[in-house]
Amino acid sequence: MREREADIERHYGAADISARILDALARAGRDPERLERADLAPFDEFHGGGIASTRDLATFAGITPGLRVLDVGSGIGGPARTLAAEFGCTVTGVDLTREFVAAAQMLTARLGMGDACRFVQGSATALPCAAASFDLAWSQNMLMNVADKAAFFAEVARVLVPGGRFAFEAVLAGDGRPLHLPTFWASRPEFNFLVTLDELQALLGGAGLEAVALEDTTAQVIAAGHKRRAAIAAQAEDPAALSIAVIVPQDVGTKMQNALANNEQGRTRTVKAVYRRPA
Ligand SMILES: C[S@@+](CC[C@H](N)C(=O)[O-])C[C@H]1O[C@@H](n2cnc3c(N)ncnc32)[C@H](O)[C@@H]1O
Numbered sequence: 001m002r003e004r005e006a007d008i009e010r011h012y013g014a015a016d017i018s019a020r021i022l023d024a025l026a027r028a029g030r031d032p033e034r035l036e037r038a039d040l041a042p043f044d045e046f047h048g049g050g051i052a053s054t055r056d057l058a059t060f061a062g063i064t065p066g067l068r069v070l071d072v073g074s075g076i077g078g079p080a081r082t083l084a085a086e087f088g089c090t091v092t093g094v095d096l097t098r099e100f101v102a103a104a105q106m107l108t109a110r111l112g113m114g115d116a117c118r119f120v121q122g123s124a125t126a127l128p129c130a131a132a133s134f135d136l137a138w139s140q141n142m143l144m145n146v147a148d149k150a151a152f153f154a155e156v157a158r159v160l161v162p163g164g165r166f167a168f169e170a171v172l173a174g175d176g177r178p179l180h181l182p183t184f185w186a187s188r189p190e191f192n193f194l195v196t197l198d199e200l201q202a203l204l205g206g207a208g209l210e211a212v213a214l215e216d217t218t219a220q221v222i223a224a225g226h227k228r229r230a231a232i233a234a235q236a237e238d239p240a241a242l243s244i245a246v247i248v249p250q251d252v253g254t255k256m257q258n259a260l261a262n263n264e265q266g267r268t269r270t271v272k273a274v275y276r277r278p279a
Contacts (some may be wrong), residue, residue, distance in 0.1 A: 037081060042243050049089040055082065058083060063089060067088075069138050070134040071083070077105075084117050093177045133166050134159050138168065139169075172194060214272070231244070
């Protein structure tokens with residue numbers, strides 16, 4: 001398991017991601033000493049629907065101000081900062097990839113949001129968090145990398161208070177045909193741990209989590225993917241433009257194209273869901 005996690009960390013963790021981000025911002029005419037959240041929006045929400053789907057999931061989950069949120073697989077911290085700035089939560093982010101955690105900390109400090117968001121390196125299957133210490137667990141597009149989902153969901157149930165909720169977005173297996181690779185979460189089949197919706201629901205239930213709501217989001221993610229593909233093409237033409245390419249240095253155009261094709265051809269599908277630890 002540790003070897004597999006090291007592979008996943010290598011997949012995401014471009015060296016000097018923080019320096020790449022600051023360079024890209026400077027090229028785009030932003031002042032790295034006076035950053036605003038909007039400056040980062042083209043690349044700091046690393047999941048299919050971007051910031052719109054973070055807002056949508058927060059509303060779907062009924063988030064209220066003051067909640068203590070754990071974001072598992074927090075990336076460079078965009079969703080955590082959105083939940084803090086727009087929904088009044090305090091957020092702890094945990095991510096396997098050290099370079100992403102360092103970038104999340106750097107950007108959050110520059111935005112002056114260190115009181116509301118903190119980031120630590122760790123694994124979803126052994127969360128570095130006390131039992132019953134969060135009101136809401138949160139995860140966007142991370143499940144695809146987790147081989148032992150039963151262990152992750154058991155950890156979610158452990159760290160939630162009784163009655164606490166688990167809100168997530170995930171890519172799921174579609175019609176069973178092989179995926180087009182590389183894509184954003186996997187360069188090779190052995191990094192890819194998609195399950196079907198039935199398997200996902202059984203695993204969540206096995207950890208004692210109860211379903212509150214679940215919806216298919218494939219159509220919205222496809223629409224957002226077309227916009228993101230256009231932004232990637234614009235950045236290839238004009239280095240002053242910003243896109244997800246800032247944090248995906250290798251094969252970003254191919255990964256985007258394959259993510260879209262997988263969803264459009266039914267090889268994958270996406271869902272948003274809210275589960276609950278019984279009170
Ligand atoms: C596609 S990115 C999504 C990042 C973030 N959730 C967002 O939406 O901006 C997937 C993230 O999951 C992290 N990850 C993958 N496997 C993990 C694990 N077992 N434990 C914690 N983080 C993991 C990766 O390092 C990466 O940052």
